[in-house]
Amino acid sequence: MKVKTGDFVTALILLLFGALLFQRCCALRPACIIAGGPVFFPKIIIGIMVLLSLVLIYQSVERTGGKVPGAKARSAADPWQTLVLRWSLVGLVAIYLLVMPWLGYAPATILFLVAAMCMLGPTKPRNIAIYCVVSGAVTGVLYYVFGVMLTVFLP
Amino acid sequence: MFDLSQIFHVLEPLNLLLMFLGVFGGLVIGAMPGLTSTMAVGLLVPVTFGMHVDQGLVTLVAVYIGGISGGLVSATLLNIPGTPSSVATTFDAFPMARRGEAGKALAYGVFASFLGGLFSFFILALVAPALGRFALRFGPYEYFALVIFTLSCIVSISGKSLVKGLLSACVGLLMAMVGVSEPDSVTRFTFGLDALEAGFSVMPVLIGMYAIAQILQDVAFIKKPFNIISANFSPREFLAVAARFRNSVKNLVRSSLIGVGVGILPGVGPGLSNIVAYSQAKSASDDPDSFGQGNPDGIIASESANNAATGGALIPLLTLGIPGDATTMMMLGAFMIHNVQPGPLLMRDNADLVLTIFVAYFVSNIFMLLLQIYFIRVLIKALMVPRYILYPVILAMCGIGCYALNNTMSDVWVFLILGLVGYFFCRQGFPLLPLVLGLILGRMAEDQLRISWVMGHDSLVGYLDRPIALTFLGLSAISVAYALYCKRRARLRSKAGAGAACAS
Structure with a gap:
């Protein structure tokens, strides 16, 4: 028997999430109960979510007697290189957010933009020059709009 | 109800300039494949933070109109709809462009968009005040039932699996519970994080879900150039x-009516209206075989319907505070930032703001027409910007926009983390719309349910005495049942098709 892994795992995560939230609901001790209390509505939603997660688990097991066409098509359109590129971009954004408070908005943004463009696009010297100019211009415009016009205190 | 002298206030030079720039920005972003009108509003919302409420509203409406209309350009010249609302436009606009009539195809689309928008404006101006007055009768029973109806509509039409749609809505509703519950003075589901005490800010979640999820999905094709x-x-x-x-004229009026009608339905909006209008135009035509081969009536049907749907989608937003689609959801978040709470009370107490929106809607449509006639070459140039340059710029803009919301990095982290959650949901086939709608309407649903619980003396039997609430709940049940029926029928058909293929 084959299982549609993505659905199965997601449903399990949601089940665990539901159990965790239910535990938090039980831990809440309000001073007084007004209109059903603070966990009245969340408990209803958690109950529905758990029930639906079980249905999804059932569907993910039951439906796949043979091939799982969705999963195969997706893996074919998603080669290793794209996967690396995708998660490198996420990592780069995370680094950008981490370094922005101590490096400052302008240097961090310029570095992020140039690095991201180099990662995603061609890296000939002419391209890199364009990336630098675009990054500087975009950072400047954003700084002017938010920092000067809207007087937002940027890091 | 309306103080008509307010019209002159809306038409001040600065407001006109903001509308012009808003429409232009919306057109440019809407024209780029993959960047939807939702993203156009999301990217330009932070720029309105520091503006006066009138200026912010006119800019948002202008961006919305521009964002929906911009999809025409890439649909015609690339055969890729710039926004989901232009899917049906590709069917006839691209064949026309391929046989050397790109200019004509664009012209049909531009004028149909304008006339559809104009038609929608009159319906908006006529229906919204009346519906607003009617909605003043709504109490907690009706509001809770309305939220359930909205969610059920969205769940029924979004995604292939009803279970996934419902799960997505549940996750959104639970996310709305995070933070302090004011009636009880109790903090819920924050897991000790101070940043979550005030709950999730709607805009970072919306921007993250739509921008990051979209960009991460497009990474696979990022180096592929467009053939324009x-x-x-x-x-x-x-x-x-x-x-x-x-x-x-007949096709135009029919398609615009379909657009407004579909736009009013929660969760449907311009994305579906163009396809419904196209199929109706095709079946009503004397020459249905020419549709799909470059028939201008196909472009007129699609473009008039999607622009008419914008006015339709604004009706439930303004009168009931219920967003019709992802873009109006983004606009609802932006309205809240400007301390404007759409709903029946807005129509009664802030009629000047409603009039501002109406006038901005009308003027933006005129700007949309003029800009597309005289500056369409600029939009075509926008198609040529490589995505490997565009996407990092969008990420930086989204990041700084989320930061500017509350001057805090925690909103930017919410943008990134919830964006990844959105991407994961998309990959697994979970629709995002029910999730974000659950997040926006969750607190409202909880409050109204709890009040109705108290009014019914700790029971929900009060719903049985409320015909409007019962109607909404009945319609919710019907929409879910109908979706289940359609999905079952489709499954049986595909099984029958597979069986026939095996037999042959």
Whole structure:
């Protein structure tokens, strides 16, 4: 028997999430109960979510007697290189957010933009020059709009 | 109800300039494949933070109109709909462009968009005040039932699996519970994080879900250049096409009516209206076989319907505070930032703001027409910007926009983390719309349910005495049951098809 892994795992995560939230609901001790209390509505939603997660688990097991066409098509359109590129971009954004408070908005943004463009696009010297100019211009415009016009205190 | 002198206030030079720039920005972003009108509003919302409420509202409406209309350009020249609302436009606009009539195809689309928008404006101005007055009768029972109806509509039409849609809505509703519950003075589901005490800010979640999820999905095709069909045309050619609309009045009115009607339904909006209008135009045509091979009536149907749907989607937003689609959801978040709470009380107590929105809607449609006639070459140039340059810029803009919301990095982290959650949901086939709608309407649903619980003396039997609430709940049940029926029928058909294929 084959299982549609993505659905199965997601449903399990949601089940665990539901159990965790239910535990938090039980831990809440309000001073007084007004209109059903603070966990009245969340408990209803958690109950529905758990029930639906079980249905999804059932569907993910039951439906796949043979091939799982969705999963195969997706893996074919998603080669290793794209996967690396995708998660490198996420990592780069995370680094950008981490370094922005101590490096400052302008240097961090310029570095992020140039690095991201180099990662995603061609890296000939002419391209890199364009990336630098675009990054500087975009950072400047954003700084002017938010920092000067809207007087937002940027890091 | 309305103080008409307010119209002159809306037409001040600065407001006109903001509308012009808003429409232009929306057109440019909407024209780029993959960047939807939702993203157009999301990217430009932070720029409105520091503005006066009137200026912010006119800019948002202008961006919305521009964002929906911009999809026409890439649909015609690339065969890729710039926004989901232009899917049906590709069916006939691209074949016309391929046979050397790109200018004509664009002209038909531009004028149909304008006339659809204008039609929608009159319906908006007529229906919204009346519906607003009617909605003043709504109490907690009706509001809770309305939220359930909205969620059920969205769940029924979004995604292939009803279970996944419902799960997505549940996750959104639970996310709305995070933070302090004011009636009880109790903090819920924050897991000790101070940043979550005030709950999730709607805008970072919305921007993250739509921007990051979209960009991460597009990474696979990021280096692939677009093949753009060259288009030679002049404003004179545009005007010549306008004269030919005499023959398509029936199609235009029918499609615009479909657009407004579909736009009013929660969760449907311009994304579906163009396809419904196209299929209706095709079945009503004397020459249905020419549809799909470059028939201008196909472009007129699709473009008039999607622009008409914008006015339709604004009706439930303004009168009930219920967003019709992802873009109006983004606008609801932006309205809240400007301390404007859409709903029946807005119509009664802030009629001047409603009038501002109406006027901005009308003027933005005129700007949309003029900009597309005289600056369409700029939009075509926008298609040529490589995505490996565009996407990092969008990420930086989204990041700084989320930061500017509350001057805090925690909102930017919410943008990134919830964006990844959105991407994961998309990959697994979970629709995002129910999730974000659950997040926006969750607190409202909880409050109204709890009040109705108290009014019914700790029971929900009070719903049985409320015909409007019962109607909404009944419609919710019907929409879910109908979706289940359609999905079951589709499954049986595909099984029958597979069986026939095996037998042959």
